[in-house]
Amino acid sequence: xxxxxxxxxxxxxxxxxxxxxxxxxxxxxxxxxxxxxxxxxxxxxxxxxxxxxxxxxxxxxxxxxxxxxxxxxxxxxxxxxxxxxxxxxxxxxxxxxxxxxxxxxxxxxxxxxxxxxxxxxxxxxxxxxxxxxxxxxxxxxxxxxxxxxxxxxxxxxxxxxxxxxxxxxxx
Numbered sequence: 001x002x003x004x005x006x007x008x009x010x011x012x013x014x015x016x017x018x019x020x021x022x023x024x025x026x027x028x029x030x031x032x033x034x035x036x037x038x039x040x041x042x043x044x045x046x047x048x049x050x051x052x053x054x055x056x057x058x059x060x061x062x063x064x065x066x067x068x069x070x071x072x073x074x075x076x077x078x079x080x081x082x083x084x085x086x087x088x089x090x091x092x093x094x095x096x097x098x099x100x101x102x103x104x105x106x107x108x109x110x111x112x113x114x115x116x117x118x119x120x121x122x123x124x125x126x127x128x129x130x131x132x133x134x135x136x137x138x139x140x141x142x143x144x145x146x147x148x149x150x151x152x153x154x155x156x157x158x159x160x161x162x163x164x165x166x167x168x169x170x171x
């Protein structure tokens with residue numbers, strides 16, 4: 001690994017160890033972060049896109065565009081995950097993940113990407129909702145680090161993939 005990558009990896013790990021909750025954290029705190037992180041999962045992301053089509057203020061085209069953005073960005077994440085092959089924090093050093101890990105790859109975060117894709121999909125269609133939706137997506141990304149299943153860099157790259165994937169949809 002080149003020097004700058006090793007330095008970046010070290011900073012990523014250091015920030016993770018500062019932010020991640022210990023296994024002994026209060027149950028109420030763990031439940032809060034679990035609820036936040038599940039808002040970026042497949043059921044919630046896909047469900048939000050499909051359910052939005054039932055709302056009178058959301059056109060079916062907007063709902064499908066958000067769902068397509070979610071699908072395309074997720075496909076990119078899965079390809080990058082397999083190419084990068086970065087192991088989860090719990091596999092690299094003694095940090096207990098406070099939630100089941102969905103697969104063995106950490107980089108980039110699929111939850112962070114999904115949450116940002118949905119936020120951008122609807123935020124660009126409804127500009128007054130953009131800031132709260134992006135803030136929620138950011139919080140979902142933070143939850144992945146707090147729960148010990150991703151490094152901060154994984155989250156940032158996942159969110160960047162969603163943003164870059166959104167450009168052709170709204171250009």
